[in-house]
Amino acid sequence: MKAATHLGFNFFFGLSLGFSPLGAAVMTAGGMLPDICDRFIALGSKTLWRSAHRTFSHWPWPYLGAALFLHGPLQIFLFGALLHCVLDALTPTGIPWVHPLGGKWKRGLGLIKTGSFLELGVIAGAFLLWQFTSSAA
Numbered sequence: 001m002k003a004a005t006h007l008g009f010n011f012f013f014g015l016s017l018g019f020s021p022l023g024a025a026v027m028t029a030g031g032m033l034p035d036i037c038d039r040f041i042a043l044g045s046k047t048l049w050r051s052a053h054r055t056f057s058h059w060p061w062p063y064l065g066a067a068l069f070l071h072g073p074l075q076i077f078l079f080g081a082l083l084h085c086v087l088d089a090l091t092p093t094g095i096p097w098v099h100p101l102g103g104k105w106k107r108g109l110g111l112i113k114t115g116s117f118l119e120l121g122v123i124a125g126a127f128l129l130w131q132f133t134s135s136a137a
């Protein structure tokens with residue numbers, strides 16, 4: 001998924017969960033963590049980025065564990081990172097489910113191709129969920 005999709009989805013999904021705009025912003029910032037880690041590891045090298053992208057930075061289990069056992073803003077931040085992994089799992093490339101280094105363990109559902117028009121649907125879905133949940137309250 002593109003960065004804009006992660007930003008839009010996490011913000012509106014955070015609002016739909018009942019977070020304040022600041023809480024939703026924290027979740028949105030956390031949603032950028034996996035891709036920021038990849039860029040940091042690659043140190044500007046496209047070759048390194050291609051081999052590091054969607055490996056251990058996109059391994060969902062540490063984020064899930066942290067989101068379950070931590071509290072406060074750090075919990076919200078890492079839950080945002082977990083949502084990033086979930087969205088990337090919808091793409092054909094997918095994420096490493098079993099082994100953090102990816103390789104043959106990387107799987108995706110193939111529902112939404114990165115950069116496709118359907119990414120707007122992901123953002124719109126979160127927006128509509130927020131509208132629905134805020135009007136129901």
Ligand SMILES: [Zn+2]
Nearest residue numbers: 034035058088
């Ligand atoms: Zn990613």
